Amino acid sequence: MTRTAITDGDFYLLERQLPAESRELLLRVREYMEKTVQPVINHYWTREEFPFDLVAGMSELGIAGMGYSGYGCPGRDCLLDGMISMELARVDSSIATFFGVHSGLAMGSIYLCGSEEQKERWLPAMARLEKIGAFGLTEPDVGSGAAGGLTTTARRDGGEWVLDGQKKWIGNATFADYVVIWARSLEDGEVKGFVVEKGTPGFEAAKQKDKIALRVVQNAHITLDGVRVPEENRLQNANSFRDTAAVLRLTRAGVAWMATGCARGAYEHALAYARQRQQFGRPIAGFQLVQDLLVRMLANITSSACLCSQLAALQQENLAEDHHSALAKAFCTVRMREAVGWARELLGGNGILLENHVGRFVADAEAIYSYEGTREINTLIVGRAITGIGAFV
Numbered sequence: 581m582t583r584t585a586i587t588d589g590d591f592y593l594l595e596r597q598l599p600a601e602s603r604e605l606l607l608r609v610r611e612y613m614e615k616t617v618q619p620v621i622n623h624y625w626t627r628e629e630f631p632f633d634l635v636a637g638m639s640e641l642g643i644a645g646m647g648y649s650g651y652g653c654p655g656r657d658c659l660l661d662g663m664i665s666m667e668l669a670r671v672d673s674s675i676a677t678f679f680g681v682h683s684g685l686a687m688g689s690i691y692l693c694g695s696e697e698q699k700e701r702w703l704p705a706m707a708r709l710e711k712i713g714a715f716g717l718t719e720p721d722v723g724s725g726a727a728g729g730l731t732t733t734a735r736r737d738g739g740e741w742v743l744d745g746q747k748k749w750i751g752n753a754t755f756a757d758y759v760v761i762w763a764r765s766l767e768d769g770e771v772k773g774f775v776v777e778k779g780t781p782g783f784e785a786a787k788q789k790d791k792i793a794l795r796v797v798q799n800a801h802i803t804l805d806g807v808r809v810p811e812e813n814r815l816q817n818a819n820s821f822r823d824t825a826a827v828l829r830l831t832r833a834g835v836a837w838m839a840t841g842c843a844r845g846a847y848e849h850a851l852a853y854a855r856q857r858q859q860f861g862r863p864i865a866g867f868q869l870v871q872d873l874l875v876r877m878l879a880n881i882t883s884s885a886c887l888c889s890q891l892a893a894l895q896q897e898n899l900a901e902d903h904h905s906a907l908a909k910a911f912c913t914v915r916m917r918e919a920v921g922w923a924r925e926l927l928g929g930n931g932i933l934l935e936n937h938v939g940r941f942v943a944d945a946e947a948i949y950s951y952e953g954t955r956e957i958n959t960l961i962v963g964r965a966i967t968g969i970g971a972f973v
């Protein structure tokens with residue numbers, strides 16, 4: 581079947597908003613994901629392994645730190661950055677998450693909260709994917725309540741800080757070169773960010789096994805036992821949780837794009853399947869109820885992509901606030917979860933076979949739905965903005 585914007589899920593032709601050069605880059609990312617990642621990703625997903633061999637190819641695409649200017653980063657616009665997240669997730673949500681943690685959460689923390697010297701020191705190698713980043717905020721007993729509840733501490737000791745505590749779910753942390761750790765300062769009680777470099781004594785990252793989603797992503801349970809970090813590795817412009825929230829504002833927009841990509845990938849597999857699968861002597865795509873499933877999926881993807889696209893426009897003008905990203909994250913992940921379920925349904929029994937990919941999308945969607953703020957927490961962020969009343973507790 582000839583590929584068109586419609587069969588590719590770009591129903592309202594949003595990609596046309598990109599200038600030719602950006603479009604060309606997006607197509608290169610698409611080609612890399614479809615030709616290099618898709619054929620091998622189930623192998624890694626089954627084994628809970630990370631495909632280190634693929635990092636060089638991603639590096640060549642030159643997409644890390646896409647929206648940041650200077651420090652060896654591409655300095656392109658928010659729309660392209662978001663569409664690339666969508667494009668990655670369209671083939672595999674684990675690769676998109678690996679990339680989102682590195683380029684969004686870790687590089688974003690340094691870009692938004694680091695001093696000039698720190699950005700010069702860390703970002704260029706990260707933009708080349710020579711050094712990989714992770715972002716440690718969540719703790720075993722503190723997830724949604726991270727804003728006021730972090731228990732990991734940072735004690736100042738001369739020119740160093742001593743970190744103690746635990747972190748859970750930290751993506752890329754088993755192998756990352758730089759792990760941004762958010763901890764409460766015993767000096768002023770505020771949350772601060774520290775870049776812990778690989779091999780620092782007292783830092784241990786144990787792989788979390790047996791996940792049923794994003795199995796390619798290496799999440800770690802981190803123990804920080806008297807970890808000494810020099811003052812020059814404290815993010816100089818991270819002075820309270822408000823600064824952490826600024827990073828999340830950026831990355832939640834990326835997750836909304838990713839959720840849209842996950843739904844879009846599942847839809848495209850389902851559409852292709854519906855056209856070739858025959859029952860009752862005709863393609864199942866010819867049944868009204870099957871078309872209903874496809875159109876519902878398409879509506880979810882299209883509404884999500886349009887919303888993300890407008891959010892990118894707000895980001896570009898520096899008008900995006902926490903509640904804008906929160907609404908997109910909550911809305912797009914709900915729509916994703918519905919869409920991947922419908923795709924699975926459309927494939928019948930074949931929908932649970934890994935070889936048909938849709939089952940992987942269904943499983944991975946569960947993690948995207950919960951990380952970077954659950955639906956409830958992002959809803960409460962929007963609720964506070966529209967009513968003026970915080971309803972978190």
Ligand SMILES: Cc1cc2nc3c(=O)[nH]c(=O)nc-3n(C[C@H](O)[C@H](O)[C@H](O)COP(=O)(O)OP(=O)(O)OC[C@H]3O[C@@H](n4cnc5c(N)ncnc54)[C@H](O)[C@@H]3O)c2cc1C
Pocket residue numbers: 681715716717718722723724725748749750751752793794799947950951952953954955956957971972973
């Ligand atoms: C695959 C994966 C990767 C992740 N990667 C990272 C990472 O790289 N770095 C990192 O720091 N973290 C990471 N996380 C953690 C993630 O951000 C948290 O899982 C998420 O914030 C939710 O926290 P929790 O799982 O502890 O759930 P909890 O906070 O325990 O919430 C449990 C339930 O209670 C609800 N709830 C909580 N508070 C309220 C309230 N006030 N009102 C209504 N409902 C409420 C929640 O919505 C949820 O449904 C990752 C998580 C996953 C699953």
